[in-house]
Amino acid sequence: MRAECLKSISKYSWIGYTAVRSELAYSAANVSRIIFMATVLYVFMRLWSVVYEGAGVERLGGLTETQMLWYLVATESIIMSMPRLWHEVDQDVRTGALAVHLIRPLSYAAAQFGRSTGERVVRFAINLMMGSVVAILFVGPIPFSVAGLSMFALVLPMAFVIDFFGAMLVGLCAFWLESTQGVALIYSRLMMLLGGLMVPLEVYPDSVQPILRALPFAAILNAPGRMLVAPSSALFVHCLEVQTMCLVVYGFAVFALHRYALKRVFVNGG
Amino acid sequence: MNCGVEIRDLKKTFTLARWQGFRRRMTQVTAVDGVTLDVPAGQSVAFIGPNGAGKSTTIKILTGILHPSSGDVKVLGLVPWSQRRKLAQYIGAVFGQRSQLWYHLPPRDTFELIARIYGLERGLYQMSRDALVDRFDLGPLMDTPVRKLSLGQRMRAEVAASLLHRPRVLFLDEPTIGLDAVARQELRDLVREWNTREGVTVFLTSHDAGDIEHVADRVVVINHGRVVVDGPVAEVRRRYVSTRILRAQFQDRPRQIDLPGSVVKSRSAYEWVMEIDVTVTPVQNAIAKLAEAGPIADIAVEDPPLERVITRIYKEHAP
């Protein structure tokens, strides 16, 4: 049993490793992502400069101007590291490849997770590095601490897992919809708007903040973003709580979906 | 004024830049090396040669897409590259890889658009269209999206589309490629008819000997950028179809036979590949003779590869 488990882990690690290697080969895509990030960071640097000047304060939503930009580095790095998972799952549903795996869903999910996480981690690392360089050039560094960075690093895995579940759910919509591209777009726009991609949720009207914080999008972007720029143990605990909640809810959703898919596949004969 | 195609000492050299490490190497490639040709109006010419011989380059110059390095060209009295738009009104082109027909729409729509592009007067356009639809048998196809048509139907529609504006010269580049035997013959007949009845000058490039035989009056063979053979089809046909390749597979080990005018290309225990001269031994006789060698499991009769025939022609005409 132990040997089986170890074998599985090494198999999925290998899948992840090859994904990492293939990601590194796409240098042209990396260059265009970096240019895009630099543009966005530049525009928002100007935006925050004007806003802080106009408001005449040093902190907005608890963050300084510099922190705002580094927040953006974190969230952009995360969102731009998203692999096209939903598309793969969508295709697998349509071609029937998924049906084969429904009996042993864990193996399918694990394989997908291994591959997409491999891609994601590499992209994220590149994004974060380049984003940091740009941010240092534009506004200079913010004080980092080992504790703070560790907390940031620890919040990331859950964020990735939650996003992974989200992407799986989007892809699985292929059972009902002719094209999941629309759903994927809505998901990414909701993430952008409600997850606090460009501005931390504190900037939003107070009335909606509690709702937004509870949504999974915030757990993916806002939480890690704040963790990078203003880490605190209280925030850390809070983040983990929210992320766990999201995972549980998502877990239920995927489980329910799996049950439904099994039923449907057997009714239709695969 | 000669209303056909006049080419005088046409030359075209390309300069290719190649990077070798950090230095740029410029190589001159001569695609067309002094072609002189006169095609009178109403003639049907097959313009053939191996890949890289300069066919496409010449056609591109004739249609105004490329400028030559030197030489004179007049198509219908116009200079193609400097009077491109005017010439375009009088020429039609069907290039194998590029379709004029819109893939998702029925041919009727593309025809309508062509009428707009060429500024065809409504009444004349309708007459032209109806005549083409009738003769090209496109009636039931006119309202079917092109993507649902078979390749043969598509090519018919394609050629018809190129004739809508009543061009005086029609350039066809590999029009029958990929077509089955019936579709191929249909298309050849249509092009031939438009050439003989409407007097449209036809410029055909093709690797298919059948195309040449059925459509062209005259064959021009081009190789290494020069014209190496230029004469009536019948004359060149003798060289094309004078040989055939016979591939025979036997059930038992065949006995020795004597086949006059034949050359053995390869011989294995059960298979013979021979090249026969049909002017010496017609195919029918050759097969009969082969049957005497032993019971035949399978037999195939092939044209000799065009490249080889042309190479042979070229060697015969080498300076």
Add this chain to the structure above:
Amino acid sequence: MIRSLADYLHLAAAYVRFNLRAHLEYRGAFFSQVVSMFINDGAWVAFWILFFRRFPVLHGWTVTDVISLWAVVTAGFGLAFGIMGNAFQLASSIAQGEIDVWLLQPRAVLPHMLLGRSAPSAWGDALFGFVVYLGFVRPDWPHAFVFVFMSLIVGVVFIGFAVLCGSLSFFVGHAGALADQWRNALISFSTYPPTLFQGAVKVLLYTAIPAGFVSYLPVEALRSMSAVDVLLCVGGALLVLTTGVTAFYWGLRRYESGNLVSLNG
């Protein structure tokens, strides 16, 4: 001259009709793309509305200005690439020798070639632009008229710039990705309040990446209804268009002398 313009518009109308008809052959996918783009643009406008609720003024610009900006940019972009969709893929069309088909026809190459395709999602942008402007800003007739006019001018800038970027393909091989980046830079910078940028960047935005003509001048023209802004915008648009067209025909001459053509028979 007028007659040839009328004739060209006639041809353009035919192309628009046929392009839409081709899109409608795949109704579901077409509508899905239109709606997706609508949602995408809507998300950005929603973001700015939320942002401006907290920070009402940015160097003189209010939420109405930003909405007007998005409206005119999407309307202009949508019209431009809905009608002249081939401008989007000019670089690859050139690289693949697709120009030859257009050279065989009795029309000026560039204006004809651009009409050959339509970008389906662009219609979503166009729809969004007009709906948002008419619905959110609720203009009076003069403003509506200026809006439509400015959308067309913005469209001209987008087309001219896309042609300029695409023409790179004539001079540099594999220019596709580079051309896309450059063109996307224009789109990126066009959607943020131009009042944010100053100094050297501002100069950049009226030259190498002419976003100023797409974002600043049209919105100023709508705000102040000033003829000067309109004229400056028109001037800028014509400048961009002329540059693009010149680059294209320069490249085309090189193409026709054949130094780009790869030999294949």
